[in-house]
Structure formats: C-alpha cells, structure tokens
Amino acid sequence: MPKEIGAQNAPIEPADNCDQVPILVYHRVHPDDDAPPVVAGKHCGHVLLSNFVRQMNYLHDHSFSVITHQELYGWLQDEVNLPPKPVLIDFDDNRGAAYDYAVPILAEYGWRATCFVITALADGKLPEMEHDGSPWYTAMNWQQLEQLHEAGWIIGAHTRTHPNLRELAEAGCHERIEMELHGCREDIERELGFTPFCFTYPEGEWNEAVEAVVAQLFATARHWYKGYPFRYVTRRSNPLRLPAHNISERLSFADFVAFVKQTTSGDAMNG
Numbered sequence: 001m002p003k004e005i006g007a008q009n010a011p012i013e014p015a016d017n018c019d020q021v022p023i024l025v026y027h028r029v030h031p032d033d034d035a036p037p038v039v040a041g042k043h044c045g046h047v048l049l050s051n052f053v054r055q056m057n058y059l060h061d062h063s064f065s066v067i068t069h070q071e072l073y074g075w076l077q078d079e080v081n082l083p084p085k086p087v088l089i090d091f092d093d094n095r096g097a098a099y100d101y102a103v104p105i106l107a108e109y110g111w112r113a114t115c116f117v118i119t120a121l122a123d124g125k126l127p128e129m130e131h132d133g134s135p136w137y138t139a140m141n142w143q144q145l146e147q148l149h150e151a152g153w154i155i156g157a158h159t160r161t162h163p164n165l166r167e168l169a170e171a172g173c174h175e176r177i178e179m180e181l182h183g184c185r186e187d188i189e190r191e192l193g194f195t196p197f198c199f200t201y202p203e204g205e206w207n208e209a210v211e212a213v214v215a216q217l218f219a220t221a222r223h224w225y226k227g228y229p230f231r232y233v234t235r236r237s238n239p240l241r242l243p244a245h246n247i248s249e250r251l252s253f254a255d256f257v258a259f260v261k262q263t264t265s266g267d268a269m270n271g
C-alpha cells in the first residue's frame with residue numbers, strides 16, 4: 001500500500017480533534033452563466049462556480065486541512081495522525097467541468113483532491129454518458145488525469161462504465177461485476193502506471209456480494225449519500241464502507257458549513 005504523504009497537504013502538527021472526518025463529493029462545477037438547471041425532484045450533479053469558490057474559501061478561512069484518501073487510510077490503520085480539522089474533497093466521474101473550473105481553485109490553495117475515474121469515459125468510449133453531447137458533460141482524458149496524478153492528486157477507481165453494481169449482483173451478473181472492477185483497475189494501471197488503492201461505488205449502490213469483490217482489489221471503498229443525516233468517517237469506520245456526502249446546488253451554504261464544522265463534535269451520525 002502506498003504510504004507516501006504529500007508535502008502540500010501534510011499535517012503541520014498532529015491533532016486529536018479529528019473525531020469525525022467529512023468527505024465532500026463533487027461531480028461537476030459550472031460557471032454561473034453556463035450551468036444546467038436544477039430540476040425539482042431530479043438528482044443534481046453540479047455546483048455553481050461561485051458557490052464552489054465560496055465553499056473553498058470557507059475551508060481556507062476557517063483553517064481546515066484538506067487531506068487525501070491516502071492519509072485517511074493511514075489514519076484508519078493507526079499509522080499516521082491527521083492535522084486539525086481534516087476534510088476530503090472528492091470528484092466522481094472524471095468530468096471535464098471539474099478539471100476546467102475546480103482544479104485551478106484547488107491548485108491556488110495547494111490542495112490535493114481525489115478523482116474517481118470511470119475508465120471508459122477517460123477512453124472516450126462512453127458517449128451515452130455525455131448527455132446529448134453537451135459540452136457540460138465532457139470527460140477528463142488520461143492525459144489530464146496523469147497531470148492530476150503528477151500534481152499529487154489521488155486517482156481512484158469508479159468502474160469501467162458506471163453500472164449499478166447492486167442491481168447487477170441481484171441479477172446474478174457476476175462476470176460483469178468482475179469486468180467492471182478488475183477492468184477499471186487494469187485500465188488505470190495500463191494508462192497511468194500505478195495500481196489504484198481506493199474505489200467508490202457508482203450511485204453509492206452496493207451489497208455484500210459486490211463488496212467481497214471490491215475487497216480483493218482495493219484497500220478502501222467509499223459510499224455516497226445524498227440526504228440527511230450527515231455521516232462522517234471515524235476511527236472506527238470500516239475502510240471498505242467510508243461514508244460521504246454529495247455536494248450539489250441542492251445543499252445550502254448553511255448546510256455545507258454545518259456538515260464540515262462538525263469535525264470535532266459528536267452529535268452527528270457516524271459512518
């Protein structure tokens with residue numbers, strides 16, 4: 001397991017006030033004047049650039065420490081301490097709108113995030129996920145992902161084509177599950193030259209049969225929640241069941257603050 005801890009996000013001094021670690025999950029960041037509508041009753045997969053900037057500024061101004069999944073895993077293994085007020089920033093689905101608008105802002109702060117990759121999207125082989133070819137939904141290619149990796153980001157696995165793995169398991173499609181998980185890991189190894197250690201479930205959908213395969217291939221696996229209550233990673237969290245909260249235009253700034261500021265309190269549900 002890789003144990004390197006990156007310099008940019010490195011803890012200045014250990015702290016014991018990190019009982020609860022929030023994981024923020026983003027998908028796409030769009031300029032305010034070029035964003036898709038938020039449709040009532042439908043999933044929202046984006047934040048406006050102005051709101052993303054406001055959220056990142058809040059983390060910076062309130063001295064949060066952006067850590068990676070590598071550091072989180074080291075903490076869960078009792079191998080490293082975390083800095084004060086730790087928080088993780090994840091981008092699922094390797095979307096171009098995250099690369100174009102979020103990456104430069106994180107670079108300004110010297111923060112590293114994690115990108116969970118749908119490898120067929122990076123290959124340019126998944127046109128049905130492009131939403132009628134809208135430029136809003138372009139994907140990061142392998143060259144862009146390599147740039148992120150070289151900048152210290154963690155590149156994680158998110159299957160080859162983003163199916164609902166729980167439904168596949170319930171339908172008995174075990175070969176397809178093997179292909180999605182092994183294939184995704186192999187694609188990243190082939191294109192980027194390393195073995196990803198972290199995984200996240202498409203749509204947060206999983207069951208124990210899928211998890212058994214995931215456990216053979218990855219050290220950590222992240223879940224995904226859209227609703228309340230907020231859930232946090234704790235010392236006692238199972239590394240294969242890391243809770244995380246989706247951040248979108250549906251979440252108010254007040255709720256964003258409520259989610260991250262509870263890193264040191266004990267009144268939210270633990271994951």
Ligand SMILES: [Zn+2]
Pocket residue numbers: 092093158162201202203
């Ligand atoms: Zn996804």
